[in-house]
Amino acid sequence: MFTGLSAFPLTPMTEKSIDEPAFLEIVSRLHRAGVDSIGALGSTGSYAYLAGDQRKRVTELAVQAAEGTPVLVGIGALRTADVLRHAEDAQNAGASAVLLAPVSYQPLTEDEVYGLYADVTAELSVPLCVYDNPGTTRFTFSDELHGRITALPNVGSVKIPATPADPQEARTRVQKLRQQIPKNVTIGVSGDAAGAGGLLAGCEAWYSVLGGLWPELCLEITRTAQRGDTAEAHRLSERLTPIWELFGRYGSLRVVAAIAEHMGLIGSPNLPRPLLEFSGTDRAQVDEAVRRVLADTDEVAS
Amino acid sequence: MFTGLSAFPLTPMTEKSIDEPAFLEIVSRLHRAGVDSIGALGSTGSYAYLAGDQRKRVTELAVQAAEGTPVLVGIGALRTADVLRHAEDAQNAGASAVLLAPVSYQPLTEDEVYGLYADVTAELSVPLCVYDNPGTTRFTFSDELHGRITALPNVGSVKIPATPADPQEARTRVQKLRQQIPKNVTIGVSGDAAGAGGLLAGCEAWYSVLGGLWPELCLEITRTAQRGDTAEAHRLSERLTPIWELFGRYGSLRVVAAIAEHMGLIGSPNLPRPLLEFSGTDRAQVDEAVRRVLADTDEVAS
Numbered sequence: 001m002f003t004g005l006s007a008f009p010l011t012p013m014t015e016k017s018i019d020e021p022a023f024l025e026i027v028s029r030l031h032r033a034g035v036d037s038i039g040a041l042g043s044t045g046s047y048a049y050l051a052g053d054q055r056k057r058v059t060e061l062a063v064q065a066a067e068g069t070p071v072l073v074g075i076g077a078l079r080t081a082d083v084l085r086h087a088e089d090a091q092n093a094g095a096s097a098v099l100l101a102p103v104s105y106q107p108l109t110e111d112e113v114y115g116l117y118a119d120v121t122a123e124l125s126v127p128l129c130v131y132d133n134p135g136t137t138r139f140t141f142s143d144e145l146h147g148r149i150t151a152l153p154n155v156g157s158v159k160i161p162a163t164p165a166d167p168q169e170a171r172t173r174v175q176k177l178r179q180q181i182p183k184n185v186t187i188g189v190s191g192d193a194a195g196a197g198g199l200l201a202g203c204e205a206w207y208s209v210l211g212g213l214w215p216e217l218c219l220e221i222t223r224t225a226q227r228g229d230t231a232e233a234h235r236l237s238e239r240l241t242p243i244w245e246l247f248g249r250y251g252s253l254r255v256v257a258a259i260a261e262h263m264g265l266i267g268s269p270n271l272p273r274p275l276l277e278f279s280g281t282d283r284a285q286v287d288e289a290v291r292r293v294l295a296d297t298d299e300v301a302s
Numbered sequence: 303m304f305t306g307l308s309a310f311p312l313t314p315m316t317e318k319s320i321d322e323p324a325f326l327e328i329v330s331r332l333h334r335a336g337v338d339s340i341g342a343l344g345s346t347g348s349y350a351y352l353a354g355d356q357r358k359r360v361t362e363l364a365v366q367a368a369e370g371t372p373v374l375v376g377i378g379a380l381r382t383a384d385v386l387r388h389a390e391d392a393q394n395a396g397a398s399a400v401l402l403a404p405v406s407y408q409p410l411t412e413d414e415v416y417g418l419y420a421d422v423t424a425e426l427s428v429p430l431c432v433y434d435n436p437g438t439t440r441f442t443f444s445d446e447l448h449g450r451i452t453a454l455p456n457v458g459s460v461k462i463p464a465t466p467a468d469p470q471e472a473r474t475r476v477q478k479l480r481q482q483i484p485k486n487v488t489i490g491v492s493g494d495a496a497g498a499g500g501l502l503a504g505c506e507a508w509y510s511v512l513g514g515l516w517p518e519l520c521l522e523i524t525r526t527a528q529r530g531d532t533a534e535a536h537r538l539s540e541r542l543t544p545i546w547e548l549f550g551r552y553g554s555l556r557v558v559a560a561i562a563e564h565m566g567l568i569g570s571p572n573l574p575r576p577l578l579e580f581s582g583t584d585r586a587q588v589d590e591a592v593r594r595v596l597a598d599t600d601e602v603a604s
Contacts, residue, residue: 048407049381079351080575103407105350105438106555106577116576136407138440253408273382274418275408 001070001097002129002157002186003204004036005222007211010257011045011058012266018054020061022266026212027065033215036205036222038066039099041074043136044209044253048076048103049272056089063094070096072129076103076137080119091126097156098124101131102139110145117149127156129207133190134161135251147180155185159207162191163198167230170194170201178202192218192252193244196237199225209252210243213260239296242289254278258286303372303399304431304459304488305506306338307524309513312558313347313360314568320356322363324568328514329367335517338507338524340368341401343376345438346511346555350378350405351574358391365396372398374431378405378439382421393428399458400426403433404441412447419451429458431509435492436463437553449482457487461509464493465500469532472496472503480504494520494554495546498539501527511554512545515562541598544591556580560588 009026012019030038040062041047041055050058055073062071073095075086083100090098100120102113121128130149132141146158158181163170177187188205189198195206199222206225211218217240225233237244246255253271258278260266268277278286311328314321332340342364343349343357352360357375364373375397377388385402392400402422404415423430432451434443448460460483465472476489483489490507491500497508501524513520519542527535539546548557555573560580562568570579580588 043408078574102576105405106345106553107437108576109578112576112578115578119575135409251408272380273421274404274410274414276411276414276417 001037001127002188004206004226005211005215005219006037006039006072006188006205006207007035007215007218008039008042008044008207008209009062009212010260010266010270011041011050012257012260012270013046013272014267015269018058019266019270023058023061024065026260026265027062030212030215031065031067031069033219035069035211035215035219037070037072037096038062039072039074039207039212042099042207043074043133044212044256045074046253046272047074048136052082052085052089055086056093059090059093059095072097072099074099074101074131075120076101076131078103078105080116083116083120084123087120087124091124095126097127097129099129099131099159101133101137104137104139108139110142113139113141114145114148117152117155121152121154124154126154128154129157129159129188130155131159132161133159143177143180146177150181150185157186157188157205159188159190160203162194163189163201163203165194165197167197167201170197174198174202192247193237196221196225196233200228200230200233209247209256210240213256213263213265240293242292246286246289250278250282255286258283259290262287262290303339303429304490306508306528307513307517307521308339308341308374308490308507308509309337309517309520310341310344310346310509310511311364311514312562312568312572313343313352314559314562314572315348315574316569317571320360321568321572325360325363326367328562328567329364332514332517333367333369333371335521337371337513337517337521339372339374339398340364341374341376341509341514344401344509345376345435346514346558347376348555348574349376350438354384354387354391357388358395361392361395361397374399374401376401376403376433377422378403378433380405380407382418385418385422386425389422389426393426397428399429399431401431401433401461403435403439406439406441410441412444415441415443416447416450419454419457423454423456426456428456430456431459431461431490432457433461434463435461445479445482448479452483452487459488459490459507461490461492462505464496465491465503465505467496467499469499469503472499476500476504494549495539498523498527498535502532502535511549511558512542515558515565515567542595544594548588548591552580552584557588560585561592564589564592
């Protein structure tokens with residue numbers, strides 16, 4: 001469940017609602033490409049911006065289009081009571097696992113975050129992935145806290161931020177966390193530029209934003225890293241450097257939305273306001289980066 | 303409307319709902335003390351954790367208990383569509399003004415924040431206070447952005463984070479912002495330890511967390527600063543140093559909730575989960591700080 005390539009699709013928005021046909025096609029492409037799992041309603045899936053009934057609908061659509069590929073579903077919310085409700089809805093809609101970040105308004109303490117995971121895991125009938133994403137939650141996990149949380153029942157994986165670019169530092173990072181958590185809990189890397197490096201450093205999964213849009217390229221990187229071909233995995237990842245640079249500059253959500261629009265997969269507007277799609281020179285930079293990557297691959301046309 | 307002491311009351315929570323009698327009494331105390339305005343559903347009022355119908359109910363209760371004292375109401379949410387709905391509800395429930403922070407999950411750009419305020423102010427029939435609170439929103443306003451936003455219609459005030467402790471630096475800070483914004487838009491300081499200093503540095507308002515619980519003490523500081531008695535205003539504020547230290551260490555919400563519980567104004571639990579009330583040594587430190595302040599004042603018994 002929590003190994004290999006977990007692809008995180010966009011949830012394309014219209015002014016009032018969700019573009020359901022576009023979402024079904026995006027998820028269906030992931031299933032057809034053969035990704036190991038699908039992370040619906042991750043940060044890229046804008047879970048934080050959707051009401052409970054919308055999340056339930058998105059989960060149903062994702063499970064339908066995934067045709068048996070396991071679907072992880074983001075259940076994060078500011079209040080524990082809402083998280084529990086989203087978890088119940090996700091399970092009823094067929095999610096194979098749930099993904100929980102400690103979403104915050106008031107900055108949270110370690111004990112509060114532990115309490116959140118304790119309250120939620122006690123109610124689950126599917127496994128949970130701990131979503132460590134300080135860029136959006138502004139909460140920084142200590143490895144000791146990861147240890148306490150992964151000792152709770154039903155925890156199956158930890159999704160960590162980007163591992164260091166240096167291979168030895170990446171291995172040290174993963175080994176240090178590995179010492180704190182049970183053997184049956186996998187570690188998955190996110191921050192797509194670190195996907196290849198994280199897998200080579202010992203992560204069992206890559207929780208990937210670009211994998212939600214370009215699954216074949218990301219699967220090629222994943223399989224190459226999984227068989228230990230270090231040089232080739234890095235070469236494949238480095239082909240995507242123009243995209244990783246944009247992710248670093250603008251955050252990944254706006255960039256993948258622009259690429260999806262460029263590919264004709266989604267219309268515009270497609271982000272929840274106040275988030276804005278690119279325009280002007282920003283838009284031109286994305287188009288240029290996609291053109292540069294296109295010179296090396298034909299996935300965009302797939 | 304946006305001058306003097308604006309007192310921000312707690313919204314005490316029960317397991318499932320809001321403790322309405324306790325909230326009515328907390329607001330009524332502010333009206334009886336004679337505060338200049340009441341900031342319901344600020345960060346201290348846990349607006350971010352409440353659903354639309356709960357916010358509407360809290361606004362109705364606040365307006366009722368305020369008995370004519372103007373009530374500002376927090377309308378922030380992750381999605382612009384929800385902010386607009388909260389604004390409509392607040393106005394219908396009798397709010398005299400609204401308070402809007404750029405709540406974020408995906409970090410926001412300056413253009414996105416400007417767009418949010420443009421969309422919302424275009425729909426308002428009451429004035430708006432810009433809520434600049436990087437500790438919870440993680441968005442940092444530039445003065446230039448404050449200038450663009452305060453040029454929009456219906457903007458009446460900017461609530462800024464704590465001014466510097468040094469009096470000259472505080473004056474420089476307020477003057478710099480003042481140069482960017484229209485004369486009819488007031489500047490209000492928050493970060494309660496900076497209340498006296500901010501008012502003395504030229505802020506027209508103090509948006510105060512402790513004012514929502516100890517209005518008489520905070521009014522005394524406000525009136526003293528307003529008449530320019532620098533030494534006495536600082537002396538009064540410094541009496542509360544044990545409280546300001548706790549605010550700095552734990553954030554103000556958990557501390558005022560513990561003080562309100564200590565005073566018998568609210569029960570326990572009183573915070574929205576996953577937030578936790580103090581226990582053990584943390585609780586003992588709050589009780590000790592309140593005792594130290596009590597040696598100088600009898601407001602806690604009021």
